[in-house]
């Protein structure tokens with residue numbers, strides 16, 4: 352019947368699935384050559400990636416007309432182009448970068464001595480050192496170093512180009528130590544931090560939306576020759592719509608292993624990329640280079656609700672009501688789940704990853720999941736309240 356075929360087609364367009372991911376479609380998108388002539392502000396193309404010279408960028412950005420043209424070029428490059436741009440000499444003042452490096456090493460030593468922090472999504476313990484929320488930690492510890500470091504014009508310019516004004520920066524420091532092994536290929540936040548099963552529940556327009564809600568960047572805090580394992584990238588892979596469902600598929604992982612590019616970076620260089628780009632940190636095969644990168648995750652101003660809602664307070668009040676209504680047969684578990692979805696926070700982020708590490712999964716437990724667990728296990732209100740308080744505490748810095 353005609354209606355059936357329309358409905359089936361529509362459903363396939365809106366609900367992406369891993370079954371729709373075919374290597375032929377993917378290959379046709381990613382096997383393209385980057386043409387330097389199409390990007391007049393770029394200084395070169397290396398490994399299919401656009402390279403910009405920091406000094407030239409700062410000069411171009413000083414005029415408001417060419418500043419807009421420059422930002423427009425980056426938007427194109429990260430949307431339909433290779434998806435990644437690299438800045439040589441992103442820090443005009445390496446003293447600011449070096450001063451931050453000293454504080455980052457200090458934080459790592461304190462973290463190791465105190466045996467705190469460092470839980471990681473991707474790496475085995477000890478293979479790397481991770482400082483979550485390095486942004487706040489650096490600001491509180493050394494405000495002048497923070498000011499000099501984040502006074503950086505290129506970070507501001509590329510963030511504004513991708514996300515518009517009022518962007519929100521977070522930073523996670525990552526040190527991959529000699530012997531540290533490569534990450535598996537992935538995309539980044541938001542949908543990249545969900546399992547493929549969870550991602551498939553979001554309609555296709557959200558798969559298109561996710562990459563414009565954040566920008567991913569990395570600042571090199573030391574020279575990173577290839578043997579130290581700078582990030583592996585697959586240019587143009589951000590253009591593949593069902594890509595969030597494909598990174599976990601063995602044939603796509605194998606394709607990534609055979610086709611990725613890897614660019615050496617120098618201290619003070621920075622790379623920025625569309626968070627939907629397929630990428631993975633490389634293996635550190637060096638003898639003694641502890642490869643330090645400050646990973647910048649910049650978020651859109653629009654990733655927030657209009658009203659402040661105290662969901663923990665609501666959940667504490669709602670929980671005993673739900674529990675008694677379920678036990679009296681006045682509410683089904685399914686209806687209770689809908690009420691929980693309205694009341695409690697359904698998203699794991701933002702959180703404090705030191706206290707709330709994503710070990711064993713990509714994302715820590717949500718307030719909703721906690722409440723559903725409490726209902727399923729029939730916790731008393733005191734136990735639920737204690738867990739809720741602990742949940743709220745874990746998210747604070």
Ligand SMILES: [Fe+2]
Nearest residue numbers: 537538539630
């Ligand atoms: Fe990543």
